Amino acid sequence: MNRVLTAVVGAAAAAAVLAGCSGGDMPPMPGHGAPTTAAQPGAEAANAADVAFAQGMIPHHQQAIDMSRLAPERAQSQQVKDLARQIxxxxxxxxxxxxGWLRDWGAPEPHGGMDHGGMGGMMSADEMAQLQAARGTEFDRLFLTMxxxxxxxAVAMARTELAEGRFPAAKQMAQQIIDAQQAEIATMKGLLAQS
Known part of the structure; x- marks a missing residue:
């Protein structure tokens, strides 16, 4: 009988601890209405600014990668090719x-194929076509300028995340983006000045 009682008390204590840790009593994430649950690790630390940062930075980064992938066959400068590979x-x-964060937060990922020209310094479809058509020194100049x-x-978006976001890892990434991309901006301005 003592074993049964001990097991019941132990199970009740474990359930109480789990209930206290589940985050089930947390308010919904701003802008989503999705309840925070144990199935969404870290969701309790994210807010609408964090979600907006992730949703905006994904297509922004993807376009930078698309631009960079043009460099090996089109750029004349080895420095431009190296920079593109680094990006x-x-x-x-x-x-x-x-x-991964968006999945954890239960937030939708941005859809591809949209023309984001003008948003956060992104290129329009026409500008991307112009870059694709360029070769040699013309490509280098366009690539660096764009x-x-x-x-x-991206730096402006990251600064907004630092000011308004709450998710620690997203704020850390935002600072890394600021540091890395400001250094790359300085490099690119130097390369443009040499051309």
Missing amino acids: EAAQGPEIHTLS MIRHHEG
Whole structure:
């Protein structure tokens, strides 16, 4: 009888601890109405600004990768080719992380194929076509000019996340984006000045 009583008391205590840790009594995430649950780890630390940051940065990074993938066959400058490879290597893993956060938060991922021209320094479809058609030094100049604007947009988005976001890992990524892309902007402005 004592064993049964001990097991019942132990189970009740465990259930109480789990109920206290589940986050089930947390309010919905702003802008989503989705309740925070144990199935959404970290959701209790995210707010609408964090979601907007992830949803905006995914297509932004994807366009930078698309631009960078044009460089190996079109750029004349080895420095431009190296920079493009660096951009692709950094932003691909960040897209994977951002997508994972959105899944964890129960938020939709942005749809591809949209013309985001003007949003956060992104290129329009016409500008992307112009870059695709360019070769040699013309490509280098266009790539650098467009990527500077693109990076400046990403830095602005990251600063908004730092100011308004709440999810610690997203704020950390935002700071990394600011640091890395400001350094790349300085490099690109130097390359443009040499051309």
